[in-house]
Amino acid sequence: xxxxxxxxxxxxxxxxxxxxxxxxxxxxxxxxSFVTITGASGSGxxxxxxxxxxxxxxTSGKMSYNARELDLLKEKDMATFxxxxxxxxxxxxxxxxxxxxxxxxxIALNVKDKDNDKNRKRALELxxxxxxxDRTTHYPKELSAGQQQRVAIxxxxxxxxxxxxxxxPTGNLDPSLSEExxxxxxxxxxxxxTTVVMVTHSPMAAEYGDTKIQLKNGxxxxxxxx
Amino acid sequence: xxLIDLVLKELWHRKSQLTSGLLAITLxxxxxxxxxxxxxxxxxxxxxxxxxLGANILVLPQAxxxxxxxxADIDAPTFPESYVEKIVTSTLPGVDNxxxxxxxxxxxxxxxxxxxxxxxxxxxxxxxIWQQGGIIGKKVNASCxxxxxxxxxxxxxxxxxxxxxDDLAESDCFIGTAxxxxxxxxxxxxxxxxxxxxxxxxxxxETGTVDDDRVFANLHAVQKLLGTxxxxxxxxxxxxxxxxxxxxxxxxxxxxxxxxxxxIGQIVSxxxxxxxxxxxxxxxxLIIILFVGSxxxxxxxxxxxxxxxxxxxxxxxxxxxxxxxxxxxxxxxLIMGIVGGIAGYIVGTLAAVWLGPQFIGIxxxxxxxxxxxxxxxSIFISVLGSLIPAYMAGKIEPFSNMQED
Numbered sequence: 001x002x003x004x005x006x007x008x009x010x011x012x013x014x015x016x017x018x019x020x021x022x023x024x025x026x027x028x029x030x031x032x033s034f035v036t037i038t039g040a041s042g043s044g045x046x047x048x049x050x051x052x053x054x055x056x057x058x059t060s061g062k063m064s065y066n067a068r069e070l071d072l073l074k075e076k077d078m079a080t081f082x083x084x085x086x087x088x089x090x091x092x093x094x095x096x097x098x099x100x101x102x103x104x105x106x107i108a109l110n111v112k113d114k115d116n117d118k119n120r121k122r123a124l125e126l127x128x129x130x131x132x133x134d135r136t137t138h139y140p141k142e143l144s145a146g147q148q149q150r151v152a153i154x155x156x157x158x159x160x161x162x163x164x165x166x167x168x169p170t171g172n173l174d175p176s177l178s179e180e181x182x183x184x185x186x187x188x189x190x191x192x193x194t195t196v197v198m199v200t201h202s203p204m205a206a207e208y209g210d211t212k213i214q215l216k217n218g219x220x221x222x223x224x225x226x
Numbered sequence: 227x228x229l230i231d232l233v234l235k236e237l238w239h240r241k242s243q244l245t246s247g248l249l250a251i252t253l254x255x256x257x258x259x260x261x262x263x264x265x266x267x268x269x270x271x272x273x274x275x276x277x278x279l280g281a282n283i284l285v286l287p288q289a290x291x292x293x294x295x296x297x298a299d300i301d302a303p304t305f306p307e308s309y310v311e312k313i314v315t316s317t318l319p320g321v322d323n324x325x326x327x328x329x330x331x332x333x334x335x336x337x338x339x340x341x342x343x344x345x346x347x348x349x350x351x352x353x354x355i356w357q358q359g360g361i362i363g364k365k366v367n368a369s370c371x372x373x374x375x376x377x378x379x380x381x382x383x384x385x386x387x388x389x390x391x392d393d394l395a396e397s398d399c400f401i402g403t404a405x406x407x408x409x410x411x412x413x414x415x416x417x418x419x420x421x422x423x424x425x426x427x428x429x430x431x432e433t434g435t436v437d438d439d440r441v442f443a444n445l446h447a448v449q450k451l452l453g454t455x456x457x458x459x460x461x462x463x464x465x466x467x468x469x470x471x472x473x474x475x476x477x478x479x480x481x482x483x484x485x486x487x488x489x490i491g492q493i494v495s496x497x498x499x500x501x502x503x504x505x506x507x508x509x510x511x512l513i514i515i516l517f518v519g520s521x522x523x524x525x526x527x528x529x530x531x532x533x534x535x536x537x538x539x540x541x542x543x544x545x546x547x548x549x550x551x552x553x554x555x556x557x558x559x560l561i562m563g564i565v566g567g568i569a570g571y572i573v574g575t576l577a578a579v580w581l582g583p584q585f586i587g588i589x590x591x592x593x594x595x596x597x598x599x600x601x602x603x604s605i606f607i608s609v610l611g612s613l614i615p616a617y618m619a620g621k622i623e624p625f626s627n628m629q630e631d
Contacts, residue, residue: 053543056625076548080545082543082545083545088543088544094536094539094540095540096537098236098238099232099235103227103231107227107232107541108544108545110227110228110229111544111545111546111550112545114228116227155544
């Protein structure tokens with residue numbers, strides 16, 4: 001099992017009282033699986049994804065990675081966990097605007113390895129893999145939405161993560177581009193064995209998963225293996 | 227891609243922000259450099275002017291009256307000539323030149339004139355112990371007079387010319403204009419004083435002081451003539467103006483406790499007060515600019531951090547630690563500090579060079595050592611201003627670029 005979460009709760013304090021975005025949730029994510037998480041707005045999908053990626057501390061509960069319990073409260077350890085094991089693909093692409101496609105990938109590589117030549121070579125390989133070898137010196141604003149998302153995917157794969165987390169990766173794309181990006185994610189899952197967890201509103205995108213999870217009010221509503 | 231590359235690209239990406247941030251540092255540092263440059267050059271000018279006045283410290287026997295600085299040594303009691311050696315061997319900083327003197331009124335025919343024995347520089351130079359003390363060929367302190375090797379300062383006011391005389395044989399003398407007129411003497415005339423013949427080797431230009439009534443002869447010849455032995459009535463010292471303000475007089479009093487030491491008080495104190503005021507203004511500006519500059523840079527970096535919240539979130543998301551974020555922002559401040567320091571030095575120096583002659587009538591030259599100080603100060607201001615924004619940036623959550631359901 002790649003990830004196990006037990007009795008995870010995330011509570012937000014609001015002016016009108018406390019709200020459990022994730023409510024006492026337990027879940028296993030097997031290695032090499034493609035998990036899709038769906039649910040209505042406010043069901044806790046993104047909160048769960050943030051906790052899985054070590055971006056957000058839960059209020060209570062435990063999480064294990066490769067059978068090793070993570071100290072979710074240690075910010076430094078979680079930053080190292082993110083750079084070593086997790087890749088992120090966001091709806092808004094999350095690219096640095098003043099860096100070229102190549103540089104956006106290189107900054108992710110630089111966290112782990114300071115060898116510039118090696119990092120450049122690796123970034124070029126990744127851009128070639130996502131079909132953008134002719135766009136290395138282009139800035140995000142010079143790329144189409146689909147191309148930006150492909151750069152974001154290449155960056156997510158830079159450090160060979162075991163886990164790829166995608167938050168509405170097709171939310172800003174038209175249907176044909178959406179299928180192209182989902183195809184790339186499926187490839188990553190099937191050919192490289194990378195575990196993919198994808199949050200989506202789209203029933204079509206959810207069909208790409210081999211495990212379909214639906215959340216309701218922060219609780220597990222359905223957990224269906226295909 | 228290194229973090230420095232990231233910082234440089236970000237700086238270049240936001241050029242208008244960079245320009246306004248740099249402008250704040252440049253102007254701040256420029257003001258300090260401008261004031262400091264004018265202040266230092268002004269101090270030097272004052273010191274040169276004091277040098278041009280000639281001796282500005284007078285060492286007299288304890289019982290002497292000093293109502294008039296220029297005639298205090300006439301008929302004064304005496305003290306041993308060896309006091310000169312005491313000053314030399316004390317190696318006090320700020321003593322640039324000395325002239326031991328013995329002065330007495332003598333009668334030549336029906337005329338009362340003032341005979342002053344002086345020691346020419348050539349005789350001072352012949353004394354090894356004095357050379358050891360460093361008076362001869364001494365390197366003049368850069369803060370108070372032109373640098374070694376520079377052309378000697380020209381006398382601004384010839385009436386006040388009282389500098390040492392290079393050579394004066396025991397049978398020669400110099401005479402003031404009033405003496406020359408009263409005794410009808412010219413150059414190469416013979417002047418007989420107390421039975422000894424002296425050759426007039428030079429007529430001194432009119433000064434409007436008691437010096438016009440003086441005959442200057444070799445000190446040792448005068449001592450023999452008057453039978454005083456190795457006694458003198460005064461030592462004139464050219465003291466460095468800044469050293470005078472730093473307590474040179476009291477140090478000299480410690481070396482020669484049984485003497486009376488005085489200076490051209492009004493001139494020196496006025497100039498010193500001016501210099502002190504300039505220094506105080508520099509300090510006030512320095513403090514203001516430290517505060518205003520740091521707050522400006524802090525404000526700029528803080529605005530920059532707010533604009534980059536999403537970007538900082540991205541970096542944190544892909545695994546950058548808080549320390550990387552601090553590093554990125556402080557490095558940015560450091561680079562701005564270096565550039566702002568250099569630009570501020572250039573602006574301040576150009577302003578001083580241009581404004582100096584127009585407003586205070588002195589020619590201002592660049593002070594190159596201020597460049598390092600400018601950069602150092604600019605870095606200090608920038609980094610200080612960036613610390614709080616950098617700390618706050620470290621608190622930006624790594625999910626700042628994601629939308630909560």
